[in-house]
Amino acid sequence: MDESVRQAFRNDGAVLIEDCLDETQLAQCHEAFMWAVDNPGPHVFRPLDGTELRTHIDNANPLAKDRLDELVSSLPFGKLFADLWGSEHVWYFAEEIFLKQGGTSGRGPWHQDTANLPWEGRHWGNAWISFQSLPKQNSLEIVRGSHRGIQYDGASFLNPDDPTEPLYGDGTYPRLPDIEAERAVDPDAYDVLSWAIDPGDVLVLHPRSLHGGAPVDAATPDRHTLVLRFFGDDATFRTLPDANPNYARNGVLFADEMAKLNEGEPFRSPIFRQLL
Secondary structure (H helix, E strand, O other): OOHHHHHHHHHHOEEEEOOOOOHHHHHHHHHHHHHHHHOOOOOOEOOOOOOOOEEEEEEOOOOOHHHHHHHHHOOOHHHHHHHHHOOOOEEEEEEEEEEEEOOOEOOEEEEOHHHOOOEEOOOEEEEEEEOOOEOHHHOEEEEOOHHHOOOOEOOOOOOOOOOOOOOOOOOOOOEOOOHHHHHHHOOOOOOEEOOOEOEOEEEEEOOOOOEEEOOEOOOOOOEEEEEEEEEEOOOEEOOEOOOOOOOOEOOOOOHHHHOOOOOOOEOOOOOOEEOO
């Protein structure tokens, strides 16, 4: 790996790895993606099913765990993240599924994954695998360097009229800025990264990065994305605020295992597949 790639991830919080997966690996990932769509887990979210646009979002599906643990062991992400972070060890956390199909929809709200996941440290990475060619206007957007900045509150994703509605609202974290409103006034208000993506490319971002977007439109009506999440040696547990009982302290993913960890402890559990 070129040092410029490592430096881009450290400084920017996101980098595009072109031609990361070959055709066979990509086909295996898409097969796992479609299986997960057909076999949803307890955290599935389908806000627009029954309308022109089909939408499906799922997280850490226990039905898919064994299948995905086996899959990631055959993919290049262990060595990739070890090299990217400079970590001796790499673990696979879980997947996230995004499906938008057969219509148009606006952008996803800006957010940081670490608002509702108890994660801290440098060695975290989301590998975004898209199965369609995406022009830049339909791709994910990331605020450059935001993974090293403020941890914001939310968003709750419950109020379509206010994308900054807090998840906790207790003052632990400052409220999200209305990034799109500010960009409407000044397109250069934020230093935003985005890339056109082809199948086989993998977008890697730190989950604390402010990110959002990836709409679909008439020219690009479908977007199937498999996100695989990984962590390394410099990954620790961070307790979440108690103000929202749905996320209090541990979050909703693997909550029983998270309850065994204390603030600042290494993020470890035998339930997570160790790749290196």
